[in-house]
Amino acid sequence: MDSVSKERAERSIAAGNGGYAQLAADVLTCAKQCGATEADIVVADGETFSVQVRVGAVDRLTKAREKRLGLRVFVGKRSATTSTSDFSKASLDRLVSETCTLAKAVVEDPVSGLPEASELAGDRPDLDLYDETVLGPETQIDWAKRGESAAFSADSRVTNSEGAEFDSSSGRVVLANSHGFVGSYQSSSFSLSVSPIATEAETGAMQRDAWYEVQHKFARLASAESIGQEAARRAVRRLGARRVATKRVPIVFDQETAGSLLANLCSAVSGYGLYKRASFLLDQLGHTVASDRITVYDDGRMAGGLGSRPFDGEGVATRKNTIVERGVLKNYLLDTYSGRKLGLPSTGNASRSVGESPSVGPTNFYLVPGVKTPEEIIGSVKEGLYLTEVIGFGINMVTGDYSRGACGFWIENGELAFPVEEITIAGNLKQMLKDIEMVGSDLVFRGRIASPTLKISEMMVAGN
Amino acid sequence: MGYTSRRLVFVEKVQRMADHGQLATFGITELEAQHALDRLNVRDVDYADLYFESRVSESVSMEEGLVKRAAKSISQGVGVRATAGEKTGFAYSDELTKRDLELAADTARYIAHSPKGDRAVPVPAQRRPTRDLYPIERAKADVATPERVSLLNEIDAEARRYDPRIKNVMASFNTEYKIVAVATSDGTLVGDVQPLSRLQITCIAEENGNRQVGSFGGGGRVGFEFYRENNRHLDYAREAAREAILNLSAVDAPAGAMPVVLAGGWPGILLHEAIGHGLEADFNRKKTSAFSNLIGKRVASDVCTIVDDGTLPFRRGSLNMDDEGTPTGCTTLIENGILRGYITDKLNARLMGIALTGNGRRESYQSVVLPRMTNTFMLAGESDPQDIIRSVKRGLYAVSFGGGQVDITNGKFVFSASEAYLIEDGKVTKPVKGATLIGNGPEILTKVSMVGHDLKLDNGIGTCGKDGQSVPVGVGLPTIKIDEITVGGTQG
Numbered sequence: 018m019d020s021v022s023k024e025r026a027e028r029s030i031a032a033g034n035g036g037y038a039q040l041a042a043d044v045l046t047c048a049k050q051c052g053a054t055e056a057d058i059v060v061a062d063g064e065t066f067s068v069q070v071r072v073g074a075v076d077r078l079t080k081a082r083e084k085r086l087g088l089r090v091f092v093g094k095r096s097a098t099t100s101t102s103d104f105s106k107a108s109l110d111r112l113v114s115e116t117c118t119l120a121k122a123v124v125e126d127p128v129s130g131l132p133e134a135s136e137l138a139g140d141r142p143d144l145d146l147y148d149e150t151v152l153g154p155e156t157q158i159d160w161a162k163r164g165e166s167a168a169f170s171a172d173s174r175v176t177n178s179e180g181a182e183f184d185s186s187s188g189r190v191v192l193a194n195s196h197g198f199v200g201s202y203q204s205s206s207f208s209l210s211v212s213p214i215a216t217e218a219e220t221g222a223m224q225r226d227a228w229y230e231v232q233h234k235f236a237r238l239a240s241a242e243s244i245g246q247e248a249a250r251r252a253v254r255r256l257g258a259r260r261v262a263t264k265r266v267p268i269v270f271d272q273e274t275a276g277s278l279l280a281n282l283c284s285a286v287s288g289y290g291l292y293k294r295a296s297f298l299l300d301q302l303g304h305t306v307a308s309d310r311i312t313v314y315d316d317g318r319m320a321g322g323l324g325s326r327p328f329d330g331e332g333v334a335t336r337k338n339t340i341v342e343r344g345v346l347k348n349y350l351l352d353t354y355s356g357r358k359l360g361l362p363s364t365g366n367a368s369r370s371v372g373e374s375p376s377v378g379p380t381n382f383y384l385v386p387g388v389k390t391p392e393e394i395i396g397s398v399k400e401g402l403y404l405t406e407v408i409g410f411g412i413n414m415v416t417g418d419y420s421r422g423a424c425g426f427w428i429e430n431g432e433l434a435f436p437v438e439e440i441t442i443a444g445n446l447k448q449m450l451k452d453i454e455m456v457g458s459d460l461v462f463r464g465r466i467a468s469p470t471l472k473i474s475e476m477m478v479a480g481n
Numbered sequence: 482m483g484y485t486s487r488r489l490v491f492v493e494k495v496q497r498m499a500d501h502g503q504l505a506t507f508g509i510t511e512l513e514a515q516h517a518l519d520r521l522n523v524r525d526v527d528y529a530d531l532y533f534e535s536r537v538s539e540s541v542s543m544e545e546g547l548v549k550r551a552a553k554s555i556s557q558g559v560g561v562r563a564t565a566g567e568k569t570g571f572a573y574s575d576e577l578t579k580r581d582l583e584l585a586a587d588t589a590r591y592i593a594h595s596p597k598g599d600r601a602v603p604v605p606a607q608r609r610p611t612r613d614l615y616p617i618e619r620a621k622a623d624v625a626t627p628e629r630v631s632l633l634n635e636i637d638a639e640a641r642r643y644d645p646r647i648k649n650v651m652a653s654f655n656t657e658y659k660i661v662a663v664a665t666s667d668g669t670l671v672g673d674v675q676p677l678s679r680l681q682i683t684c685i686a687e688e689n690g691n692r693q694v695g696s697f698g699g700g701g702r703v704g705f706e707f708y709r710e711n712n713r714h715l716d717y718a719r720e721a722a723r724e725a726i727l728n729l730s731a732v733d734a735p736a737g738a739m740p741v742v743l744a745g746g747w748p749g750i751l752l753h754e755a756i757g758h759g760l761e762a763d764f765n766r767k768k769t770s771a772f773s774n775l776i777g778k779r780v781a782s783d784v785c786t787i788v789d790d791g792t793l794p795f796r797r798g799s800l801n802m803d804d805e806g807t808p809t810g811c812t813t814l815i816e817n818g819i820l821r822g823y824i825t826d827k828l829n830a831r832l833m834g835i836a837l838t839g840n841g842r843r844e845s846y847q848s849v850v851l852p853r854m855t856n857t858f859m860l861a862g863e864s865d866p867q868d869i870i871r872s873v874k875r876g877l878y879a880v881s882f883g884g885g886q887v888d889i890t891n892g893k894f895v896f897s898a899s900e901a902y903l904i905e906d907g908k909v910t911k912p913v914k915g916a917t918l919i920g921n922g923p924e925i926l927t928k929v930s931m932v933g934h935d936l937k938l939d940n941g942i943g944t945c946g947k948d949g950q951s952v953p954v955g956v957g958l959p960t961i962k963i964d965e966i967t968v969g970g971t972q973g
Contacts, residue, residue, distance in 0.1 A: 071567075097551040124630075295683075410885070411917035420970065422893065
């Protein structure tokens with residue numbers, strides 16, 4: 018047997034059922050022999066099947082199976098991280114020795130290390146993340162076709178399409194460390210997105226929009242027709258958009274754009290930005306950072322939540338953290354390292370892509386809804402902007418300066434008057450968070466970060 | 482040179498590749514590739530290919546004066562594709578056995594639903610890329626981690642020496658070494674070795690509670706020695722520090738439509754967003770681009786000539802061949818203001834009946850090929866940059882940018898300045914805070930009234946995202962004057 022085929026034989030043994038826990042244990046043992054004082058390992062594998070249809074015909078089918086192993090070792094207070102997709106014993110032995118060599122090349126970092134054993138998740142709650150349903154290609158093609166067709170039927174101005182895509186995936190994560198922690202969970206995902214294009218008959222001007230839904234469980238997905246119809250409504254309503262004159266006005270953020278604002282808050286309270294002094298919310302714990310209408314939670318254990326998981330990327334138990342309570346900053350989002358840098362315990366927010374050392378990420382990060390409907394909020398504005406999309410990267414997390422491309426609808430006397438585009442909105446996030454004067458009742462979880470409609474009292478809109 | 486013991490077997494295979502065939506790198510024979518391609522040979526399949534890729538990525542990073550982190554990632558796999566009319570069947574695998582290839586081929590041909598074809602699939606014949614745009618000796622590229630650590634330490638010291646108000650320096654050095662081989666149903670087999678590296682520096686300046694950020698970086702398909710050449714790494718450090726210090730005194734940016742002068746180099750991101758994406762063939766075949774049906778029409782003033790050129794030596798966006806094995810070229814997109822052409826991959830060139838430009842790119846074996854830019858830039862004009870600034874009564878002079886984005890369908894694009902100044906009475910005056918600029922792609926270049934003679938390419942930091950796939954790209958621009966564009970500041 019030549020060396021290549023021998024490696025392959027070993028690989029297929031390792032991939033057997035339950036083999037990853039043993040594989041992880043073997044790698045940890047090998048790391049110790051190479052001089053590692055602590056180590057952790059994450060193994061992820063999964064399958065995805067994706068279907069794209071466009072204008073009624075199949076455009077692309079994609080099928081894949083993948084697996085990856087990430088290793089982090091500590092040699093005293095020095096550490097390094099590596100990853101590979103080759104699980105043969107020979108390859109993993111090389112990886113371990115490489116990782117230890119790499120670790121010895123960097124400097125000591127006094128706070129580096131695994132979480133304390135006491136912080137590791139002891140329980141394994143079932144968070145309703147996995148559905149064993151396997152959909153055949155024809156079912157997925159049918160869903161995508163029905164979604165796109167519903168968009169075409171919804172309005173005669175829908176004349177073209179960037180397509181509809183149905184994706185299904187499932188996978189598992191195994192995490193083990195030298196404290197003896199071994200945890201694993203499975204999750205699955207089903208999603209449909211539809212991207213129609215509407216055309217204005219007189220000018221030929223085109224507008225694209227999209228709508229989508231993602232769920233862990235197939236049965237929870239909204240109908241293909243409802244997703245397609247909403248996508249069409251969103252594309253068509255943009256037709257005839259124009260610029261407006263430069264002026265300061267109130268801005269109503271819809272659920273999607275309010276979610277992007279909340280994502281900016283999420284970055285600002287992330288431990289890594291804070292200890293590097295690269296956040297506009299430095300040293301604000303216990304201080305008022307937002308309007309007293311604002312309460313924000315991050316809940317890692319919401320059943321079926323798109324950001325839910327039983328333990329974080331270091332094995333620390335997830336939980337529900339209060340981030341902002343009636344405008345006061347209560348907690349940062351932290352993993353072990355950034356927590357130690359700030360003298361605080363991990364909040365169970367380590368996010369780990371297999372090949373990298375942990376960083377911080379939200380689980381289910383949401384703003385608690387108020388009582389006003391979106392219509393009531395729009396109705397409160399005499400002249401202003403109903404914001405439905407922001408584009409670009411004009412956010413300075415160090416200063417909070419905010420300047421982004423925008424589109425939406427101009428509000429006149431409490432009603433949506435006409436669509437607008439090619440404008441910018443600008444302000445500073447520190448002030449914007451304090452200027453939120455209305456919070457909608459319409460919280461819907463469509464991703465890991467969710468917000469109801471929000472109204473900011475005034476920002477600069479630049480146009481003509 | 483150095484530390485062979487650290488090398489993986491994988492890397493030793495690279496050395497062998499120079500002597501043997503590219504497929505040998507992946508433990509696959511020409512016959513096995515031909516066998517997999519033959520499984521894809523059903524009647525309705527027009528074209529099929531196998532894309533083999535091995536990649537080693539390494540990074541070291543520094544913050545708070547300490548090089549704390551080192552990482553390395555190794556991946557390899559194969560992407561198998563069949564196209565039938567507009568349809569694409571695609572599968573990928575991180576296993577490279579004959580059986581995995583067959584399974585992937587069976588998945589990919591599912592789109593065709595048709596019986597076995599009667600054309601014979603040729604055994605792919607080996608050929609080499611016709612040029613070498615990035616001749617880097619592996620031995621030189623593969624420097625030991627301690628050398629990278631020293632590079633970052635020197636950067637930290639230089640930035641802090643530049644000004645004591647620099648309170649933190651974050652720097653990272655990333656390298657990637659990628660080996661690819663493409664075997665196609667039309668009988669070609671070609672491979673390439675594609676090195677890539679980048680040094681990125683961010684400084685935070687602090688004074689009386691005012692904190693500001695500045696960034697600078699560069700790289701390309703270059704070896705480690707590039708960064709030490711004439712102490713280039715220290716120039717980068719000073720530039721990042723300078724921008725952070727400058728922003729300490731920045732005033733609020735203006736809001737509204739006004740003349741804007743863009744400096745040369747990286748502000749070429751304007752071209753990438755405003756017209757480049759809109760000229761990718763897939764959007765135009767589907768008629769979803771704001772540029773659909775505009776070939777031969779005026780989309781820019783006559784001082785504008787814009788090309789996409791993948792053949793510039795050592796550039797971040799350059800490639801000897803694209804990811805379908807087509808040699809890259811220099812494509813004229815806009816000539817004296819007239820739209821001349823799209824950038825294409827094989828699928829879209831075939832369906833549209835237009836020339837293949839060598840722009841079929843993919844992020845990895847896990848991604849499908851899409852038409853993508855390489856290095857996109859405007860050719861030099863005749864104006865003196867100083868005259869361009871002098872011609873503006875009140876406006877903005879934008880020197881450096883963060884990212885940009887475009888809506889292909891309605892043509893609206895944004896790009897965000899990170900270093901900009903007011904122009905008052907023909908003179909560059911106060912620095913202003915970052916602001917987003919927004920415009921309409923098919924219209925904005927008609928407002929370019931002056932083009933400088935100072936064409937500059939960027940330093941090699943660009944990464945372009947499309948359909949969730951990131952690929953390295955370059956941009957370039959001479960100093961230009963845009964008569965009117967909306968500036969998203971806060972001061973009306």
